Structures are given as C-alpha cells and as structure tokens.
Amino acid sequence: MADEHGGGDMAWLGIDLGTQSVRALLVGGDGEVLGSGTVPLAGRRDAVRHEQDPGAWWEAVRGASRAALAGRPPVPIGGLAVCGTSGTVLLTDGFGRPLTPALMYDDGRASAHTARLRSAGLRVQDSWGLPKALWLLDAYGPGRIAHQPDVITARLVGRPVPADSSHALKTAYDLERDAWPESVPGLPGDVLPDVVPPGTRLGEVCRAAAEATGIPAGTPVVAGMTDGCAAQIAAGALRPGAWNSVLGTTLVLKGASSAPVRDAGGVVYNHRSPDGTWLPGGASSVGAGALTAAFAGADPAAMDARAAAFEPSGAVAYPLVSRGERFPFLAPDACAFVLGEPASDADRWAALLQGVGLTERLCHDYLHHLGASTAGPLTFTGGGARSAYWNQLRADILGRPARVPQQTEPALGMAALAAYGTGTAPTLADAAERMVHIRTLIEPRPGRTALFAEPYARLVGELEQRGWLPEAVAAHARGRLDRDTAGS
Known part of the structure; x- marks a missing residue:
C-alpha cells in the first residue's frame, strides 16, 4: 500500500524498448535507482x-527485467509501464x-503511401506509423496494426491489450477527438486497435510472464508513452512552458502546454499527457550524428577543448545527419551544408557544434512564431548533454x-508514469518531480549570445534562400536577433 508521501514504500519498473537495446529500471518513489538491466537488440538495415524481429523484444525484456530485479530491496513493485520508438509498427x-x-x-x-495519404488530406510523414502499416498490409496481407509496446504488454498480461494514444498518434489517431479517422484510403476498418490514454491500467502480469521475466505475478501494467515522451517525463519538463531538448544522433524538442500548439505546416505534433495537458514537439535531423560522420574515432572531449578557441567559428554549418528536414520546417530534399571554410579540424568541429545550437535556436523561434510559450525552464538531455562544453555553448x-x-533515461519516465497510473500522485508532473533530480544548472555567459547573432542570421538567410524555410518564419527569427529566446 502506498504511503502518504506517494508510494515511498514501493518501487516502480520502467521498460524502454530502444533501437539498440531494451533497458529496464527499478526505481524507488524518490527516484533512487534500485536495479537496472540492459540487453542489446539487433536489426536489419539495408538502404x-x-x-527488427518482435520476438527479440520479448527475449530482451525477459533478460533486462531479471537483471533489474536481481537482488532488489524487499519492497513491493507498485506497477510498470513500457515505452517504445515512435512510429514503429507491425x-x-x-x-x-x-x-x-x-x-x-x-x-x-x-513514401508512396505517405504521398497518397497527404493528398487525401492527412498530415503524415514518411517516418509515421500509418503509411508503414499500409505498406505492411500490402506486403504481407491481413493482420491487426500494433505498435512496439503493444506486443510486450500483451505478453505481460497474457492477452491482447489496447494501444496507448501516445504511440497511436503517428498512426493518425486524433487526440482531440479521441478517435481514429473516420476513413483512411486503403485501410480496412477492422485492423486498428482500441486506444486508451497513457497511464490506463491494462491488467496485471500473468503467471506465465512472471515466470519468464521475474516480475511478480499480479503487478499492475499501465499503458505507456513513446520514448520521446518518456524522456520528457524523465526530464521533469511537464509544467506548461517547460521544454526538454534531447540531443542525440538527432535533435528532438518537446514541451508542455495547456492547449495544443497549432501548426499548419505539420512539423509540430502534439502528444497528450494523461492528466489532460498537451506535449507539443518536433524532431529535427541535425544532431551529434554529424560529428560522428565527420570525425570518426575522434575524442569528443579533446575536440571540445580545441573548439573553444573558435567562438564563433569561421564557418556556419547546417549539420543534417541525413537528407531531409522535419523541424523547424519540412523539406524532404534538404541537405547539409557549410558556409565558408573552417580554418582547421578544430574550427570545423566548432562549426558543427554551433550549427546544432543555431538550428536549436531556430526551433525555439519557430515555436514562438506559432504562439507556443517558451518561457519556462529548459532541460538538456540525450547523449549530447554529456558534453559540459556543448551544454554551455548551447545555453550561450x-x-x-x-x-x-x-538521470534522464526513458525507462525512468516509464517508472514515473507507472507511479501516476496506479494512483500515487495527482498529476504526472507531480510523480515525475518526485523522481527527477537536477545535476547541473547552466547560465548563459554575459555577452556570448550576441557573438552568435551574425552566424544565426546567415544560417536563417541561407535556409530561406534555398526555399526550405518559409519567409514568415525567417522574418520572425530575424526580429528576435537582439533578444534571448526565453522572451514571450
């Protein structure tokens, strides 16, 4: 039974179905990690x-869960939740x-299915689940559409379960109407799953799953959210106006709002928190992957130290990881570029670091252009946040x-969602804030923001000239050159 402090005598299990591994965390009500387990995943990449083989997910969940629960303290497990990669379907x-x-x-x-859906008026992208589900139906024949966590939660409770609305979003579930589209070209009417809000109790761990995973039979299983939302929960960025910037191979910006952020361009989408608030966000194709591609095998810390001498860099980079951009504008044919010639490898590294930061600023300006509140606290997470230098540079x-x-792992976010879903906190934000602890506070250095105004203006101008960035967005960004992006 949870105590008056919100489940302090219980532990919560979060499971993250990632691209390269499955990660399980056993977390106390105060955020202390009591156990963890990781099992790698393999997939098939070809152009x-x-x-991935869905059967491998279950085997990895078995191993990761057993590792997380090995030697755990004698406290009951209050519940569990599972997150997966957004847009993954079968x-x-x-x-x-x-x-x-x-x-x-x-x-x-x-991509051909995406084009047909867009011509029918549905705002979807190639990476979304709906066009891929149509491709699967064409390639394999009849079946029911499922998202990555649906397979695992079904195994855990021993029967099919509804999908959560967070994963269903990119399969075209309408979160405002709380319903699937009335019709989708080429989609039979009986293939879509039932949908429930994240945090909904789906059932309990069945005996067979308990024997396989080591999770006690009867443990509540609650509906999860996407890995991006899970990372946002783990960052504690759930109060309206707060934003979480996840810098990994690519850059994802997710925030909290009392109302959906409307975007006619279709690059900002809105998840819905189980307590009724909205979680707008977008995913850019710039990120740390550009560093890996340009400097394979380099020591990031050593390169950061050398790059500090080039602020600003002699070049302006737009460091796309792969062709095409999704946020803060939609341009399928966009490609990486560098304006000017870096003086050295250190200057080129600096240009890439700064290019990500400049694009990140444009993302914030675009959100401001749409009317989103960006004045709340900003959190840095993801692999890029391990670089103290890059964190300071981005703040500047x-x-x-x-x-x-x-601790920023998506599995922690799922532990917090499990705590909320089983009634130990009035809101998801309350549950997260009990578990999230801030390690570092970063303040922009005086005068540094002004140093990057000219490179930022050059980047904005080039993106506009190439026809990728809409004129109105470029004008809005230029109008904010002399102010910080926290302004309203």
Missing part, C-alpha cells in the same frame, strides 16, 4: 529498410502475436539558462 493476429517483422521508426519504404547561443538532470 531505406530497417526492421501486424499481429487476433491474439496479439506478431505476423510480420516490425518496421522501425526510420524505415523509409512507405540560445541566451537562456538550462538544466541537466541526474
């Missing part, structure tokens, strides 16, 4: 193809058993303070 039979490989979030074979370019949490 635009990216598949087909199952009527019992929830996989019939096809899973098409991963970045599988690119459904943005002209606003930032926080770096101590």
Whole structure:
C-alpha cells in the first residue's frame, strides 16, 4: 500500500524498448535507482529498410527485467509501464502475436503511401506509423496494426491489450477527438486497435510472464508513452512552458502546454499527457550524428577543448545527419551544408557544434512564431548533454539558462508514469518531480549570445534562400536577433 508521501514504500519498473537495446529500471518513489538491466537488440538495415524481429523484444525484456530485479530491496513493485520508438509498427493476429517483422521508426519504404495519404488530406510523414502499416498490409496481407509496446504488454498480461494514444498518434489517431479517422484510403476498418490514454491500467502480469521475466505475478501494467515522451517525463519538463531538448544522433524538442500548439505546416505534433495537458514537439535531423560522420574515432572531449578557441567559428554549418528536414520546417530534399571554410579540424568541429545550437535556436523561434510559450525552464538531455562544453555553448547561443538532470533515461519516465497510473500522485508532473533530480544548472555567459547573432542570421538567410524555410518564419527569427529566446 502506498504511503502518504506517494508510494515511498514501493518501487516502480520502467521498460524502454530502444533501437539498440531494451533497458529496464527499478526505481524507488524518490527516484533512487534500485536495479537496472540492459540487453542489446539487433536489426536489419539495408538502404531505406530497417526492421527488427518482435520476438527479440520479448527475449530482451525477459533478460533486462531479471537483471533489474536481481537482488532488489524487499519492497513491493507498485506497477510498470513500457515505452517504445515512435512510429514503429507491425501486424499481429487476433491474439496479439506478431505476423510480420516490425518496421522501425526510420524505415523509409512507405513514401508512396505517405504521398497518397497527404493528398487525401492527412498530415503524415514518411517516418509515421500509418503509411508503414499500409505498406505492411500490402506486403504481407491481413493482420491487426500494433505498435512496439503493444506486443510486450500483451505478453505481460497474457492477452491482447489496447494501444496507448501516445504511440497511436503517428498512426493518425486524433487526440482531440479521441478517435481514429473516420476513413483512411486503403485501410480496412477492422485492423486498428482500441486506444486508451497513457497511464490506463491494462491488467496485471500473468503467471506465465512472471515466470519468464521475474516480475511478480499480479503487478499492475499501465499503458505507456513513446520514448520521446518518456524522456520528457524523465526530464521533469511537464509544467506548461517547460521544454526538454534531447540531443542525440538527432535533435528532438518537446514541451508542455495547456492547449495544443497549432501548426499548419505539420512539423509540430502534439502528444497528450494523461492528466489532460498537451506535449507539443518536433524532431529535427541535425544532431551529434554529424560529428560522428565527420570525425570518426575522434575524442569528443579533446575536440571540445580545441573548439573553444573558435567562438564563433569561421564557418556556419547546417549539420543534417541525413537528407531531409522535419523541424523547424519540412523539406524532404534538404541537405547539409557549410558556409565558408573552417580554418582547421578544430574550427570545423566548432562549426558543427554551433550549427546544432543555431538550428536549436531556430526551433525555439519557430515555436514562438506559432504562439507556443517558451518561457519556462529548459532541460538538456540525450547523449549530447554529456558534453559540459556543448551544454554551455548551447545555453550561450540560445541566451537562456538550462538544466541537466541526474538521470534522464526513458525507462525512468516509464517508472514515473507507472507511479501516476496506479494512483500515487495527482498529476504526472507531480510523480515525475518526485523522481527527477537536477545535476547541473547552466547560465548563459554575459555577452556570448550576441557573438552568435551574425552566424544565426546567415544560417536563417541561407535556409530561406534555398526555399526550405518559409519567409514568415525567417522574418520572425530575424526580429528576435537582439533578444534571448526565453522572451514571450
């Protein structure tokens, strides 16, 4: 039984179905990690193809869960939740058993289906689940559409379960109407799953799953959210106006709002928090992957130290990781570029670091252009946040303070969602804030933001000239050159 302090005598299990591994965290009500386990995953990549075997997910969950629970303190497990990669879909039979490989979030074979859906008025992108589900139906025949966590939660409770609305969003679930589209060209009417809000109790761990995973039978299983939302929960960025900037291979910006952020351009989408608030966000194709591609095998810390001498860099970089941009504008043919010639490898490294920061600022300016509140606290997470130098540089370019949490894994976010879903906190934000601890506070250095105004203006102008960035957005960004991006 939870105590008056919100489940302090219980532990919560979060499971993250990632691209490269499955991660399980056992977390106390105060955020202390009591146990963890990780099992790697493999997939098939071939040009635009990216598949995984859904059976491998279950085997990895078994191993990760057993590792996380090994030697755990004698406290009951209050519940668990599972997150997965957004836009990953497969087909199952009527019992929830996989019939096809899973098409991963970045599988690119459904572009023709995307075009047809967009021509029919649906705002979808190639990476979304709906066009990939149509591709699977064409390629493999009848089946029911499922998302990555649906397979695992079905195995845990021993029967098919509804999908959560967070994963269903990119399969075209309408969160405002709380319903699937009335019709989708080429989609049979009986293939879509039932949908429930994140945090909904789906059932309890069945005896067979308990024997396989080591999770006690009867443990509540609650509906999860996407890995991006899970990371946002783990960052504690859930109060309206707060934003979480996740810098990994690419850059994802997710915030909290009392109302949906409307975007006619279709690059900002809105998840819905289980307590009724909205979680707008967008995913850019710039990120740390550009550093890996340009400097394979380099020592990031050593390169950061050398790059500090080039502020600003002699060049302006737009460091796309792959062709095409999704946020803060939609340009399928966009490509990386560098304006000017870096003086050295250190200057080129500096240009890439700064290019990510400049694009990040444009993302904030675009959100401001849409009317979103950007004045709340900003949190840095993701692999890029391990670089203290890059964190400081990004704060300087943005002209606003930032926080770096101590623990930012999506699995922690799922532990917090499990705590909320089983009734130990009045809101998801309350549950997260009990578990999230801030490690570092970063303040922009005086005068540094002004140093990057001219490179930022050059980047904005080039993106506009190439026809990728809309004129109105470019004008809005230029109008904010002399102010920090935290302004309203």
